[in-house]
Amino acid sequence: MIYDHSAYLELLEDEVEFHESYFDGKCSGKHGRGASDNVPVIDLLKRNGKVFSVIILDAKTSTLMLIIRQQVKPDSIVYTDTWRDYNALDISEFKYYRINHSKLLAN
Numbered sequence: 322m323i324y325d326h327s328a329y330l331e332l333l334e335d336e337v338e339f340h341e342s343y344f345d346g347k348c349s350g351k352h353g354r355g356a357s358d359n360v361p362v363i364d365l366l367k368r369n370g371k372v373f374s375v376i377i378l379d380a381k382t383s384t385l386m387l388i389i390r391q392q393v394k395p396d397s398i399v400y401t402d403t404w405r406d407y408n409a410l411d412i413s414e415f416k417y418y419r420i421n422h423s424k425l426l427a428n
Contacts, residue, residue, distance in 0.1 A: 333373060343361055360376060398416045398418065399417050
């Protein structure tokens with residue numbers, strides 16, 4: 322993982338949104354999850370507040386949960402899309418809500 326926990330960052334809290342993005346610098350070919358040359362980035366957004374973004378090696382549960390636990394205060398309300406690797410949040414120390422973007426958008 323490229324990310325190394327930085328002690329000077331304050332934890333995000335209250336309502337926090339998580340989303341992973343993929344970047345490749347090209348305009349052609351496959352985009353998003355599963356594209357071979359894309360660089361994954363996780364974004365954590367405190368609603369009406371700060372954003373934390375970091376390049377990650379993969380979007381697996383273990384990678385996502387490590388960053389989330391290091392950057393978000395326990396008992397915060399967290400929102401994600403329905404990507405399966407966020408399922409571990411169901412039994413975590415966070416209040417967890419999924420947003421199905423094909424059916425509705427977050428407020």
